[in-house]
Amino acid sequence: MMHQLMEGWEVEISEGQRIPLSWYLSEGQTLMDSVTEMEPDGDVRLAQIKEAFRAFEFEGKIHSEVQDMVIELVTDTCRFLSDYNGYIYKADVSETPYFAHYNPTNDILIHAVKPVFEKVRTRDGFRDAIKLGWIGDAFKWQNFKVKPSLLGFKTNGLEIPLDLYITSHALRRLNERINITPGIMHEILVNTFLQYEIAHSFKGNESLVTYRVSDLKVGYFVVRLHEQQLVVHTFLFLTNNHTPEGEKLNRLLNLELADKEYLEIDNLPDFNAYHIDQNEKLSKVFSDAGCASLLKLGHLQAFSVNEINDKDPESILKYLADAKYFTSN
Incomplete structure (x- = not known):
């Protein structure tokens, strides 16, 4: 998973020049370690190479930026794997060579705790x-x-x-x-x-x-x-009964609990599948009920655990065609 999350991450090594983070942490780090061990001993070209790599030294700005990227990466990985019904994870990168300069191991320690019910x-x-x-x-x-x-x-x-x-x-x-x-x-x-x-x-x-x-x-x-x-x-x-927004939606459209369940507007994945933000009439009624925030969450489909096929918003309008909200407007 960490490798998947790393895709698209890049390190700026000079103005306008970037390389993938995965390269930097593997081939790039090996190259920098090798250069660090070099002793020019009066060789001008070797001295020039060491100078060119000075920006990538352990105390340098680029190294610090990459450390932040690594911390964010392992934090995201643990977040994606965590579950109150299973284990909560937290990573320790402090003993890897990128944080402990002379540590010969390269292990990220993953701590797992199972919540107690x-x-x-x-x-x-x-x-x-x-x-x-x-x-x-x-x-x-x-x-x-x-x-x-x-x-x-x-x-x-x-x-x-x-x-x-x-x-x-x-x-x-x-x-x-x-x-x-x-x-x-x-x-x-x-x-x-x-x-x-x-x-x-x-x-x-x-x-x-x-x-x-x-x-x-x-x-x-x-x-x-x-x-x-x-x-x-x-x-x-938000649309459920016993919420302020759900109760207002009931009043506007004369809805019952069974109607919401039938239309499948009682949970986020199904709600998103309608793409209601692209339907003017439905956008207005849900906004009038106080549910406008739900119209801006289509991007969460990418994080849904269960994939749901798109639904036809016109089916909602057809089902609610006799609602006073629509007949009086």
């Missing part, structure tokens, strides 16, 4: 859940706590951050309704609850926490407070 007591019974967390800088599992007030819950006296649990049901719904690479979804999930201000709306006794992909709203996590712990019970796609 626990039985968590809620008012609705026990639920399988994991604590909000990720692998930390020390390559060990790190749990994170969240202040209830950041999610809209009222607290008395001194507020103490609480453990936040994510149920297996919430992870399953996230996978079904967004269905892009798990590691990407789950890392965004963690970052959602680590913000200084967490976007949410409070409804009844639960908090709807905004979930964004590519900085665009795609849905909500439903969070409830159970004594001294916060629990993410489920994930709602």
